[in-house]
Structures are given as structure tokens and as C-alpha cells.
Amino acid sequence: MTGRLAFDVSHLLAGGLVLISFMLLYQNRLYALLNVFALQAVVLALSVAWQAFVQGAPHLYITAAIALFFKAIIIPVSLHRIIARLGIHREVDTVVGIGPTMLAGIALVALSMVVMLRVTSEADSLAREDLAFALSVVLLGLLMMVTRGNAVSQVIGFMSLENGLILAATGAKGMPLVVEISVAFSVLIAFIVIGIFLFRIRERFDTVDLEALDRLRGDQYRGGQ
Amino acid sequence: MAVILDLATQGAQMLLVLLLAPLLTGFIRKLKGRFLRRQGPPLLQPYRDLLRLMRKEAVLAENASWLFRVTPYLVFAATWVAAALVPTFATGLMFSWSADLIVVIALLGSARFFLALAGMDVGTSFGGIGSSREMMIATLAEPAMIMIVFTLALLAGSTQLSSLAGFMLSPAVGLRVSAGLALIALVMVAIAENGRIPIDNPATHLELTMVHEAMLLEYSGRHLAVIELAAWLKLLLYMSLIGCVFVPWGLAPSGASTGEEVTGVAAYIAKLAASGVLLALFETSVAKMRIFRISEFLGAALMLGLLGVLLLFVTRTLQ
Amino acid sequence: MNAITISGVTFLLIIPVMAAAILAVLPGYRLSASLNMAAAFLTLLAALSLFIWKPATGPYILVDDLNIVFVVLNSFVGFTTSVFSASYIAHELETGRLTPAHLRFYHAMYQVLLFAMNLALVANNIGLMWVAIEMATLTTVIMVGIYRTEAAIEAAWKYFILGSVGIALALFGTILVYMAARPVVGEGQDGMVWTVLIQHVSSFDPALLDLAFVFLLLGYGTKVGLAPLHAWLPDAHAEGPTPISAVLSGLLLNVALYAVLRFKLLLAANPGAIAPGPLMAAMGLASLIFAGFMLYRRHDIKRLFGYSSIEHMGIIVFAFGMGGPLANFAGLLHMTMHSLTKSAIFFTVGHIAQVKGTQTIADIRGLTVTHPMLGWSLVVGVIAIAGMPPFGIFMSEFLVVSSTFVRVPLLAIPLVVGLLVGFGALLLRLQGLAFGEPKGRSAPVQASYLPMAAHLGLVLTAGIYLPPPLVTWFQHVASLLG
Amino acid sequence: MTVIAELWCVGGLLGIAVLAAFIGNERGATAALYSAALALSLAGFLFALHHLLFGAAVADITLPLGLPWVGAHFQVDALAAFFLAVVNVGGAGASLYGIGYGRHEHEPLRVLPFFPAFLAGMNLVVLAADAFSFLVAWEFMSLASWALVMAHHKEPGNLEAGYVYIVMASAGTLALLLAFGLLAGPEGGYAFDAIRAHKISPLRAGLVLGLALFGAGSKAGLVPLHVWLPLAHPAAPSHVSALMSGVMTKVAIYGFLRIVFDLLAQDAEWWWGVPILAAGGGTAVLGILHALMQNDVKRVLAYSTIENIGVIFAGLGLALAFDTNGWPAAGALALTAALFHVLNHALFKSILFFGAGAVLTATGERNMDRLGGLIHPMPITSFAFLVACAAISALPPLNGFASEWLLFQAILLSPGLPHWGLKLLLPAVGALLALAAALAAACFVRVFGIVFLGRPRSVVAERAVEVDRWSQGAMITLAVLCVLAGILPGFVIDAMAPVVQSVTGARMPAQASIEWLSIVPVAESRSSYNGLVVFFFIAASASIAAYVIHRFASGAIRRAPAWDCGFPEQNPATQYTAGSFAQPIRQVFGTYVFRAHERVEMRPPGDPGPARFEVKLHDLAWELMYTPIANAVSLAATRLNQLQFLTIRVYLSFVSFALVFLLLVLALWQ
DSSP states (O other), rough: OOOHHHHHHHHHHHHHHHHHHHEEEEEEEEHHHHHHHHHHHHHHHHHHHHEEEHHTTTTTHHHHIIIIIIIIIIIHHHHHHHHHHHHHOOOOOOSSSSSHHHHHHHHHEEEEEHHHHHOOOOOHHHHHHHHEEEEEHHHHHHHHHHOOOOHHHHHHHHHHHHHHHHHHHHHSOOOTHHHHHHHHHHHHHHHHHHHHTTOOSOTTOOSTTTTTHTTTTSOOOOOOO | OHHHHHHHHHHHHHHHHHHHHHHHHHHHHHHHHHHHTTTOOOHHHHHHHHHHHSSOOOOTTOOOOOHHHHHHHHEEEEEEEHHHHHSBBBBOOOOOGGGOHHHHHHHHHHHHHHHHHHHSOOOOHHHHHHHHHHHHHHHHHHHHHHOOOOOHHHHHTTTOOHHHHHHHSSSTTOOHHHHHHHHHHHHHHHHHHHTOTTTTTTTTOOOGOOOOOOOOOOOOHHHHHHHHHHHHHHEEEEEEEHHEEEEEEETBOOOOOHHHHHHHHHHHHHHHHHHHHHHHHHHHHOOOOGGGGGGHHHHHHHHHHHHHHHHHHHHHHOO | OOOOSSSSSHHHHHHHHHHHHHHOOOOOOOHHHHHHHHHHHHHHHHHHHHHHSSSOOOOOOOOHHHHHHHHHHHHHHHHHHHHHHHHHHHHHHHHHHSOOOOOOOOHHHHHHHHHHHHHHHHHHHHHHHHHHHHHHHHHHHHGGGGGOOHHHHHHHHHHHHHHHHHHHHHHHHHHOOOOOOOOHHHHSSSGBBBHHHHGGGGOHHHHHHHHHHHHHHHHHHHHHTTTOOOTHHHHHHHHHOOHHHHHIIIIIIHHHHHHHHHHHHHEEEEEESSHHHHHHHHHHHHHHHHHHHHHHGGGBBHHHHHHHHHHHHHHHHHHHOHHHHHHHHHHHHHHHHHHHHHHHHHHHHHHHHHTOOBBBBGGGOOHHHHOOOHHHHHHHHHHTTTOOOTTHHHHHHHHHHHHHHOHHHHHHHHHHHHHHHHHHHHHHHHHHHHSOEEEEEEEEOOOHHHHHHHHHEEEEEHHHBBHHHHHHHHHHHHHHHH | OOOHHHHHHHHHHHHHHHHHHHHHTTTHHHHHHHHHHHHHHHHEEEHHHHHHHTTTOOEEEEEEESTTOEEEEEOOOOOHHHHHHHHHHHHHHHHHHHHGGGGOOOOOOGGTHHHHHHHHHHHHHBBBHHHHHHHHHHHHHHHHHHHHHHGGSTTOOOOOOOOHOOOOOHHHHHHHHHHHHHTTTTTOOOOOHHHOOOOHHHHHHHHHHHHHHHHHHHHHOOTTTTTTHHHHHHOHHHHHHHHIIIIIIIHHHHHHHIIIITGGGGGOOOOGGGHHHHHHHHHHHHHHHHHHHHHHHHHHHHHHHHHHHHHHHHHHHHHHHHHHHTHHHHHHHHHHHHHHHHHHHHHHHHHHHHHHHHHHHSSSBBGGGGGTTTTTHHHHHHHHHHHHHHHHHTTTSSHHHHHHHHHHHHHGGGGGGGGGHHHHHHHHHHHHHHHHHHHHHHHHHHHHHHHHHOOOOSHHHHHHOOOOOHHHHHHHHHHHHHHHHHHHHHHHHHHHHHHHHHHHHHOOOOOTTTGGGGSSSSSSOOOBBOHHHHHHHHHHHHHHHHHHHHHSSOOOEEEEEGGGGGGOOOOOGSOHHHHHHHHHHHIIOOOOOOTTEEEOOOOOOTSSSEEEEEEEEHHHHIIIIIHHHHHHHHHHHHHHHGGGGGOOOHHHHHHHHHHHHHHHHHHHHO
């Protein structure tokens, strides 16, 4: 009976994450995007906590905590600040339109389902479903990084990708090092956010500032052949 | 004893060609004169020319090098040896094996090589003209000649002139298209090689048309004499070549009696006379062609030669 | 957790950490540089000690024939590079491109990097390996950006972002491996211990393994610099300090490659899983040809050799993808030789860029006239890297090409074309750099020729004579790789 | 044990190379080093000769080098011995020449270390008996020669020359590598013995033939793979050019022989001769035609090398055709001819390049149109050069003629072949060879006539002086060898008999025993040639004529200004130039072969300005083959290069596309 319940709840939460990823894709205003991401972080925290409870693995609570405080609060707030400071204008510049992005997202989810279905069910169904969702979240995060133009939304894409990872990690019953990994990732993300702030990366990842654009990425001087 | 005799015959042949060459030229000149309704020079004029030139002192251009002085003798020697190797009145001479048709051609080639160099030695524009044109002609004449050799050699299974002649005498030959083609080609090459009309006019010194003479411009006295003699020898050589290969009748076989050899000599002289007449007729009846038509003329010869070879395969494999 | 008993490995890991700690606080460049060298040297000794004194395999530490190759190579190049960097950094200090503060940081990071790479290599736990590789990546990111020029920062940033995504993918793959293992080996620890995995892998769920491998290949492949995941590599090589370019090309790529190989082994041992070979061969070939063409339009000398690293990684991955005793042997040999040669080239290039004051190829000509030593060692290095005898790379290319042509003739044609294209480009640039009327500054240079001489000497010797123990060992590893 | 001795020589040469890197700049180092190289080459030559003449057993040795599980096999069999002899005689000549010529080198360190290394490399190629060592030596040879080509890297054009050379070389090496890969099989039996034992399918054998033809042909200079040769050979110092043209191309031919006639022997098919013959004939004619069009002496020589390579390949093709159609005796004749020509070309081409080098040191000029009249200041050089010219133009009684004659004799055996194609092909090839020979004569009349005869066309030519004794010695020695090989061909043929025997399984009848020392390919009734007698006759009749005339007629000489048909012209510019000499031939062949077009620009009457005349020649090989390839590569490079300038987002999208693609593969893969 608990098994049943456990399954349903974690299933629900995982599904929630995928849904929120879609919501992320749907947003076209940065602040809204931040809020949605915070929401995703919260849901992730819940699901991790649930896993900790179900698996009776207390150390997962740490991960949950990290997710909650770091991702749901600190990061969104600081990003909020950065947007204000650097005067990044508030729209998400979508390289690919929202509609096509959604379609692509659905295709990706379908793909991850298909791939997962090939997994024989001896890996218990819970893990399997979780994995399917996690993979979807990862792919959607990637999709977001690829289709969204400006730095902040790309960071958020990366973070939701990473949420997928945490989901998978926690879903994998008894997996060691999960905490360390989540910590490591938080560090990574911190780096990214700091980087954005430090290097005044306004619009896109690959310009530090505008006139730099020409000289960068090397090899643009006309040399002798 | 036999060796002595062989040596004698060999020597006899060498002397014979040497003696006959001027006569042949004189004969042709005379005939041409006659055909042109002229008196024509006396028959023995070439000998007189030779002697006169021999007695004169040789004038050398200031910057003529040793090569210039050596060349005449080299040319003469090469030509003479070549001429000596072609069976005239008898096959199976002592040294006939020491060389074959290809060598004969190559010897003439070396004669030409040095003559062309001598033409460039003094560094006059005419010498250059002569050498360059001569070599151009040679580049076409030589392959044609080699093709002819192929035809004959494939026919007779040998490049050895004696055995060639021997084969031609044998009944096995019969009438062959390729042999005919080879003959035509050979005649054309011979005309070109000896600088006769229509390729070149040995009698002219009109600068822009001359080829062979242009190389000799700077020569005089004994050098000129030797070179002239070599040229006459060459003409004789080609005629005796045609004779020994295509009309080998009367050739004394190896180890023949003196009687046969005498008849051989007679037949040989008859052949020379005949071909001389033909040549004179031909030369009087055609006009000289422009220098760059020569390539077409010789190209035709080359094609004929090749055609001869190929046809040869057809007929051979058919029979 | 009886894992870490005192052994060579302990020193291998402890020395760099301690050195890093000291260097972080140590002022004064001379002292720190020499300490850096000393530490690297001790690490090398520790690595060598592993031959005689092989530690027991624990849940975290594994030293087997496969990784000992990498460990020793790693520490060796680490040491020689530290020697080179001593003289290089001195010059940077003079020209003021680096401040003493940077320098402390630099040396500390250098040791951390060595530590991370060693850890990644000796890790028996795939999670630990992942953490170590991430650490190595972050360190190099920082080092690449150390000059603080826009170009450097952008390069670092590009490297950072692409690297992070790669890391994420690799982690997902790792998790999948654990998932696949769990039903068989049970929960916890063991599910990530490679030695345990390899024992039971045959009964894992193939589909999960396939999925895992895809992620791992892309994740770690990003670090290896395989096309189309290569984008960070040339810039990182071009903009960072040259010792770091040398370490990147010589070592970090190898470490990532090592990770890929480990998982290839796993897959190969599972009957149901897809054969990883074709996948790797295809990517390798793609990288080779792509890089070969990219070499032509390079104007920055360090970026040029960065692309050449991509090309060679392509060859190596292709070789391992082909598999079989010959190709695997060739792959290992090629990897070793490439590390030595490429780092030697970067040593040379570093000094060249310093004396000429530019990295623009067009501004450097006639080196053999102005700086004979540098010029000729560049010539030798490039000839070696271009795969000409009597250098070691020729041997590996010989084996790869000939064995491929017999087995899959059609694959050999693009391979040969790629090799030729790359060769043409390298020689074209080399002739411009080394010969012709001299151009650019011709000031004398105080360079340390020892490291490059050592490397090139080794490469030359290997091309002519491979010592039997090395051979048997390579062959054994090759047979492990299947 | 020959092989060990030879290996010691190679080791010695390498030692010299290393030594040279250190002491190269010392005074007297040049002479010392070249003398050492000379000694070692001579030693190598003698060992090889000994092996060849006294039919020593096949010597074999395996060193623990190279591919570990194969080892480095070295072997000296008859074939190897012959080529060792050729290589070392060339090497000795070049070293001897170098003793004097090397003094004029400005940067000795760019030549001295690489020269012995080059020699060592060529020796090693011939010694190697396993695929790996062979290729290492092969590429080492290329590398050393490349370094020598780059010796004068500041001269315009040399960089390009070196680049084209090294790229072509490595393309060839890769081709050979593939060939060996097929031969060795998947287990990697790279030793030649293993390869011989390993039978492969006809298709693969054909493939190997093609690859060998490409690999060895590109090094030897077969058209259309020849383009690097006329660039690289002239660029090197002259004694190196001599080595590259005279010897290295022969090493390439050795490689071809080794692969096709030895390793592949049991897989050969009847048609294999055809492509080789075609390539050979075409190469011969095109090569010499190009040579006729050049004005740079060394370039002319390089192109003429291409011609001779064509001749040799034709001989090889002939031999293969006879062999594979079950007529080893004829094959032996053809192969003998080819090998004989290999030796001859090594000899006279070396002399020619030495001569060119001598002219270069005397005048600093390679352009024929600025030379002339050098026969007066440089008698020795010009004499040796003349001998070489006569030899390479296949004039009796010199060695060039002997080999060509044998070749023609072999062609004349063609009716015996069973196959139609071959029957008809051979005479055509014969025609091509004859054409090539005639053109060669024209070409070398041109070279000698323009460079050494006539009046000096420039001040430098007037000021020229004879070169040093060492160089003269080298040239004269080789010239003497040319003459000897020409008038006593029988001995050479007998010396080559074991080689031919080992390769074709048959041999020509022993020649030394024939009376009067003449040579008889098949039967005396068929054909025979006696260089000695011809030589004797010519000498005799010439001297008799000279004697008689001087004795009985006038021997008087008067020097006078040139007659020149009545209006002599003092300005040497009125002489025929290289270009004008070649003009008739260009008229005849140019339009087809070079797409030549001439443009004459006459001033209007009364305008004193000079008229202009220019000729445009095209090397079709470049235009049809290489330019397109180069364009394709450059296009691809430019297109792909755009990938360097994208944004991180796009790079990320690459990653994700790769991921999605692979996932799709997984999803769809069964």
C-alpha cells in the first residue's frame, strides 16, 4: 500500500516538474520566468524530500534543503538583482518562437518516453517512470538553453536541466554521492551566476561586451595564406 | 685464310661505298640537269669538288671550339660505319653481326647530333636555324624509321640486315601490304633525312629555306669536304638500304664465290642507278614545301609505319 | 571505508593537494615555481612507484594496467610542463601580463589540476571520477581566463558553459549506469564501483546501458573535444597561458578519453548492448576530417595546434572505435605520443609567441634563421605531429590505417583523406613559420629547451624502438579494450 | 654477411649526419664530412657489387627495432644488391662532387646534416625487408630530401616547391601504406616473408597494383604525378638534385619492383602490364616535351628525368606483360633493359646535374638564355657534359643506347604474346619511346648548344671560369663509367643476370662468353650489337680520315670572323635562344600538349620600339588535376571555417542535436 502511494506521489511530483519545464518554455518575461523556476525548485525539493522519506535516506533531505534554499530563493533573488543592475531588458528574446518550441518540447518528451520504454521493466517501474520524466526535464532544459537568447534565461535553462539530474539521482534508489553531487552543481551554478555578474554579460553568453564581439572567437584578422 | 678473305670483302665494301657515293650524287645532279633541259654538271664533278676543298686551307670562325673541328670527322666516321654495315653486294659480311638496323639508324642519329651542335658552335643565327630545324625533322623521322624497322623486324623476325635480306629473298615473304607501306614510309623518311626536295634543297643557299646547308655555313676547306662526303654517303646508304631490303635480288649470300660477288656488285650498281633516276625524276617534278608542312609529311610517314605494324599483326594472326 | 591505505596513490593525491595549499599562500615567484616543479616531480615519483608497488583495489581507488599508463604519462607531462612554465611564467612576469598575486593563484591551481586529473584517473568509483573531472574542468576554466583579456574571458566562458553542459550529460549517464547496475549488484556503494560493475555488467539491462553510453560519450566527449562538441577547445588553447594549453592538450583530453574508454569496456562486456565501436569511429572520423579542414584558415598559432589536437583525438577515438589488438595498440600509442609531442610543440610555441610578441602566424617567419633552436624544434615537433617517421606517431598511424584498410576499406579512404588534408595544412603553416625571409622580432630568448628535448627525444625513440615491457603492457591493455 | 656491412655503412652515414649538425660550421668540416660520406658510399657500393658478382647467399637480419612484434627486417638479395650498388655509386659521385661544390654553400648547416641522412635513407629503403621499416625509410628519405630542398629557402619559389614536394611525397607514402595494409592482411604480418606467403584475392591484388603505381609513381615522377619533381629537384643544391633525379627516383622504382614483381608475384594477372606500359610511354613523351620547353637548365634536366622514368616503367611493364603471359625469357630481356637503363640514368643524369651545378657556381645563372660559349672557359665540364648528353640521347656507342636497344629488342618480341591488346599496344609504346628518344636528342642538342656553344649571352657567362678539381673529378669519373658501360654492355648484363633471375625466374644468355664481346639478346641471327666494335670502327675511321687528310691534303687553318652568310652580326643577342630553338617543335606538338599559344606584337612601321613575342604554355596536369583539388580543399576550408565564428548558443544546439540524434538512433535501433 505504501509502495502504491509512494509511486503515485513521486510520479505526480516528477510529472509536475515536466509540466513546469513546459511552463518555463512558455514564459516570455524574465521575472515571470524566474518565478516559474522558483516554483520548479520548490517542486523538486518536495520530490526529493519525498524520496528521502520513501527510501528512508535522511541524507537526501540535505539535497532537498539545498534545492529549496539555494535554487528556490537565493538564485532567483540574485538573478532578479542582476537583471535590475545590468539593466537587462525584461523580455526573453526567443530565438525560436514559443509555439515551435513547445512542439519541439513535446517531441522531446515523446522521444524520452520511447527511449525509456525500451528499458526492460526489471528495473523497477518507479525508477523507470522517474527516469523518463527526468530525461524529459533534462532535454527540455537543453531545449531552453538553445532556443532562448539571453543569458538569464539560458542560466535558468541550465538549472532546470540540472533539476532533471537531481530528480534522476534521487530517483535512483540508494545512489551514493547524491548530496555531494547536488552541492557540486550548486557551486557550478553559483559560478555561472557570478560570471554573468562579473563579466557584465547582458544579452548573450558569448559577448563580454559589444565591441569585443569583433576581436573575439579568434582568427578574424586577414593573415597571409 | 677465310678471315683474310672476309676482311677483304668487308674492306672492299667500305671502299666501294666510299667511292660510289660522289658518283651517285654526280649522276643525280647530271640527270636533274638533263630533265630541266640543262647541260648539267659533269658526272665526276663531285670528286673534283672534294679534291679542291681538300687542298684549300680551312677557315675557322674566331670563337669556333674544338668541337667544331672534331665534328666533321665524327660525322664522317659515323656515317661511313653505318654505310659499311648495310649489305650492298653481299650479305653475311664479317662484321655484319656487329650491328643491326637500329644501330645504323642510331649511328646516323649521332652524326646528326654532332652536326647540329657544330651548327650552333659559332653562334650565328643561321647555324641555329639549321640545327633547330634539323632536330625537329629528326624528331619525326626517327620514330618513323623505327616503325619501319618494327615492320621489317616483325616480318623477318630479326633486325639483322643480312638475315633481313636473306628472309626477303626467301619464298616465305610473298606480297605483303605492310611491307609496301613500310617501303613508302622508308622512301619518305629517306627523302627527309637526306634533305632532298620537297623537304630541303641541297642546292640552295636561300637563307630562310635551308636546313642542312645552314648548319654547314661556317665550314670550309677539308672540313666541308668531309661533311659533304658524309652527306653523299648517307644518300647512298639509304638507297642501298632500300635496295637490300626491298629488292634484295642479286645479293651474294654469305660465303659466296667471287663470281657471285661480282654479279652482286653489278646488281648493286644497277639498283643505285635506278633509284638515282627515280629520285631525280621525283625531285624535278615536285616543288619544295614550307618548313612547317614537313611535320605533316613526316607524320604521314610515321602513321604509315605504325599502320604497317598493325596490319602486320592482322595478316599474321589471320594466316 | 578501508579504501585509502598508505600507498603510492596516497602520495599521488596528497602531494599536489599539500603543494596547492602551500603555493596558495607562498609569495615570490622563484620559490613557488621551484616548489611547483618539486611537487610535480614528487608526484611523478609517486606515479612511478605504482609500478613496483601496486595498491590494493578499494571501492574508491583502482590502479590497473589501463589507468597506470595514463597516470604515469600524466605525471610526467605534468612535471615537464612545470619546468617549462617556470621559464615561461618568468617572462610573463617581466612583461607584466601576470601579477605576483595571479602567480600564486596560478601555481596553486596548477597543482589542483594535477590532483584532480590524478584522482579522475585512479578513481574506481564512477561518481568520484565524475566529480574529479568536473573539478579539473573548473580549474582549467579559471586558468584559461587568467589573463583577463576579453578574448581570454570569452574563451573561458565558452569553455565553462559547454563544459558544464557536458558535465551534466555525463552525470546523467553516470546515474543511468547506476540504475542499470542496481537491480543486479544491489543498492548503494557497489552500484558505482567500476570493478564491481565490470564483473556483473553482462547481466545489466542493455537498453539502459545504451542510453547511459550515449550520455557519457557526449558528456565526456565534450571534454575530449570531439566534433561537433569541440567548440571550446581551440579558443581555450589559444587564449590561456601556454603551459595550460600544453596540459589541456597533453593531459585533460586524455583524462576525458580515459573515462570514455572505461565505459566502452562496460558496454563491450554486455552482449545485449549496442557496439560502442561504430559510434566512436564515426565521431572520431568526423573530428579528424573537420579539424583537418579547419587547420587551413587558422591565423593564430596556438589555435592552429588546438585544432590539430582535435584532429588527433579524432584519430585516437577512431582507433579505439575500430577495436581489435592492432587498432587499440595504435590508439594507446597514438595517445601517448600525441601527449608528448603536442605538449612539446606548445612549449616551443609558447617561447616563440614570447619572443615574437605575437601569436599571429602571418607575423612570424623564418624562425630557423632568427632562432635556430626554437625554429628547428618547431620543425621537428610539427613533422612528428604530422605523422612522419621516424617519430612515434607514424607507427600508430601506420597501424591504424593499414589495419582499417584491410578490415573496412571504405572507412580507410576518408581516414587517409583526412590525414592528408591535415598534413597539408600543418606543413603549409610550418614552412611559413620556420623558413623564408625572417619577419618579426629577432631578440634572443632565454628558453628552457630541456622539456621539449625530452619529449621529442622520447617520441623519436618510440618511433624507432619500443621497449618490450612497454609493448607487452600496451598489448595487454589493448586486449583489455577488446 | 653483406647486410650487416651495409647496415654499418648506413649507421656511419647517420653518424656523420649527427656529427655534421654540431661541427658543420667549422672550417674544413665540409670537405671532411663529404669525404667521409664518399668513403662510406664507396664501401657500400663495393659490398653490394661483391654480393652481386659473387652471388652471395641472400643475407637476412632482424633487429629489435620498429614494430615490436615484427622487428626490423633487413635483407640483401640480388635485387637489393643491384639497387644498393646504384644508390651508392650515385652517392659516391655526389659526395666527391660535394667536396668541392660544398665550399660554395652559404649556410652549410642547412645541407651538411641532411645530405648523409638522405643517403642513409635511400640505402635503408633498399635494405628494408618489412613494410614498416620500408615505409619509415621511405618517408625518412623524403624528409631528408625535403630538408635539402628547403636549404635555399629564401630563394623565390623554393617554399612552394618544398611544399608541393612534401605533400605529394606523403600522399604517395599513404598509398603505399594502404597497399602494404592489404598485403599484410588483418593479422598484420608486415614482414616481407609473411607477405609473400599471404595470398590475396585478385581484386585486392589489382588494388595493390594501382596503389603501388600511385605511391612509387608519384615518387618516381610518372605523369600526371610528376608535378612536384620539376619544382623540387632544381630547388635543391646541385649535387642533391643529382641524387634526387639520378638515385631517389630509382629507389622509387625499386619500391615498385619489390612490391609488384616480388611481393605480388604470385597474384599477377595478364593485363597488369597494360597500365604500366601506358603510363610509361605517355610519361616518356610528355616529360621530354616539357623538357624541351624549359629555359632553366636544372628544370630541363628534371623533366628529362621524368622521360627516363617513363622509359624505365615501359621496360617494367614489358617485363610484367611477358612474365604474366608465361614467357619469362622475354621478361628477363625487358627487365634487363629496364635495370640497365636505371643504372645508366643514374650515371649520366648525375653528370648532367653536376655540370649544371658547375655552371651555376661559375656564372650564378640557371637561365639558358643568359649563358653560352662556356665550352671555352670550362673545357672539362663541357666535355663531361657532352658525353652525358650523347649518352642520354641514346647515341651509340654510349650506355644510353645499349639499354634503349635492348628495350627495342624486347618490344620486337611482342608478336609472341597471346593477347590482342598487348600485341597492338606494344608497338605503339615502341613508337612513343622512339619519339621520346628523338626528342631527347633534340632536347640535349638544345641544352648543350645553348649553354656551352655559341657566344656568351651575358657578362657572367663571359667571366666564367672552370670549377674545382673535385667537381671535375666526379664528372669525369662518371663519364668514364658511361663510356665503359656503353662499349662493354655484356659485363653489365651478366652482372644483372642474378637480379633478373631472382625476379623473373629466367635470365638472358650469358654475354661475356660471346666472341668479340658483343651482346645477343636472343639469337645472333636475330639481332646483336657490339659496342666495342662500333666504338673501334668509329674511332678508327675518324682518325684514318683525319690522318689521311692532314697527311696528303692541306692541314692549314686560318682564323677569321664568322662568315654567317655574308652579313655577320656582332651582337650575341642575334644567336638562336633556347626559346627559338624549341620553336619548331613547339609548333608541331605544342598545340596539343601545352595548349601553347604565341602572341607577336609588332610595332607599326617606323616605330623604333622593340617588337614583343610571348608564348603561353600550360601544364595540363596542373590544370586538370591539381588546381581543382586545391580549389575544392580551399572551398571546404572556407565553408567549414564559418563554424569558428558562431555563438555559444549555436554550439550548444550542436551538442543537443547530437544528443537527440543519438537518442533517435537508440529509439529506432533494433
